Amino acid sequence: MSSSAIDYAAVFHALPGGVLLLTPQFVIVDANEAVFQRAGRERHELIGRGLFDVFPENPDTSDASGERNLRESLERVLATGSRDTMGLQRYDVEAPGRPGVFEERYWSPVNAPVLGPDGQVQLIVHRVEEVTEIVRAGARNHGGDRERMEAELYSRAKELQEVNDRLRRSHAREREVVLALQDAMLPAPRLMGHRAAVRYRPAVGALNVCGDWYDLAELPGDRMAVAVGDVVGHGLDAACVMGQLRSALSAATRVTRGPAQALEVLGIYARSVDGAESTTAVQAIVDWTTHTLAYSSAGHPPPALLHPDGRVELLDQATDPPLGARPEHVARPEADVAFADGAVLVLYTDGLIERRHEDIDVGLARLAAALTRHRGADAETLADALLAELLPPHGATDDAALVIIRL
Template identity: 65%
Template structure:
């Protein structure tokens, strides 16, 4: 059979459906002829411009949330590298001839990633089908082609509205829960500490990751911990709150971090949803200039020495909190530091990426800390998140603590 040469650019232009190509910055890289006709915009008004600059939300119709939903879908594609099919969206369009005049429109979008040579999403295929005629009756101006299809589409739209309302209520609860469960950034004695918390892209503002900083009794000592519960949302946050509170209490009375994790590990066995939860805790003694640490299945803390040497605290790692049905003493180790060093604790959302060995992420973290070691903790925390998290947000939650010793 003779191979027929195919002009894929011509095929793209001739596709009967509306198709646009978006960059990771959500800028139109190209649009086909059907997209030009369906959007009512000239090609030169689209290419090179951000999607949401060309098609913003209708300010006069709060129920038109298409722009918000579309942005969330596109960010999910960028962060996961997977196709995202959206439900029918109301996305009003401003008339290009009459500024301030908005047309009620309904669209069914599908967003598909196109990977580049490095495996990251280089383009997004944004396919749109207009379904306005299936959503609204047009008395005296036309008829819905299929009444049954219209009824189903209308039911779907009403369901979407109810889901958005429920999501808004859940978000309010989530924000209150976050404020109640996680301590604010703070000074620890005379030492500066920065804390950061980033939920997974598209998730509520709560997750199963936690951090804590505790002033210990006896001497000039503090405890710094981070932990991770599997899952996102309110259920994971509830488990997170129980485990964090247990570890805070245990740290105040334990002889060391290993004993504190032993206590919390036994408690995790009776907490539904605590399966495979991880944590690492460090006892910092500023009089002796030592850090004693223990890890329950968690990525190792990083000690950044003043001269730039990076030390991973990985000599006391054990299985996750609930992995041992019978109490077995956990290991702990101690290392020294000089004043001015920096201790960094984090959860795996900072360093783990799909199809990438975790050692690559750890080395990326070490290099970022080494390059920016002279920055204060607040600035350093922001730089680390900026350099390590994907532009659209990570697919896993992230907690980060930076302490200047």
């Protein structure tokens, strides 16, 4: 049978397990027949209503956690854009036509995202298999001690949830340590005479702290070096590698003749640092005396130069592979570009522009359009506007570092 002959709406409603389609605000936009049958609800009672309004927690169940666990799972899907499988849950359902009277139910839920063209979560597929009868059958097979069996299953489900909670708290503590380390190594710029703004936004989710970094340094002769980089990996290891590379590049910048040589030195150093392989970085040196800037990139997204007339130029004429990608030393390319008073230089990491299932050119075009719209803003205002417009509304799944220099 060809795919064009398949009635997917009929398939959806014929699925034996209950399936609800939810908006990112957890509003029910559709449900299949299994949901209506098992919940004892009519279509008009579900569609267009909030999930937790339709299915509230049983207030008479001691230490009930079904609603909290489900909400946390849905929020993880929004934050990560990945499927989240839940353990066995007791989540009682109000008896049809008897408000406030709950029937004991057990469920095995899975939540999965539906991503839009921009890589953001547009819908959540909430699939539930009811296992109430399995629980009751298990109780009957254990000498009819239904209460004991149900209590044991519920206790095991709670133990699993508690283990997950402890893991999340542990990752959250690691995240706090990493963020504190990043804050210490990525201070706000103190550059006299030049207008600069920096931002760092960690990814949403305790496991997604990465190694993005930036660096700004004043150089002799009314010049300034600005760089951003992105270490592959997550957590404390990536943050420590980030600190080493940032310090090494800052030192190399002061003893080399330009950004290409500085990145060459950094690439040689990266070969001796575990975890530094495939790091991307870009550096630009701004010279206010000659109104030129020189730049070089090691596999990093191109800086953007916003001209006073609103035109955006992507600085992509001196791009080479990431650090440590070549076994032999090869001189890195360097390019120069002129700028006028009032221009804006923007460096960033890929978390600002990249989205799942989207070509990077789409993200670059989005960045250019936002820069043109806000070309009259000061550096701080522009930085806030870019984050507000370019990062996903429910939080990014990758870190984002941003440096803005008004030239």
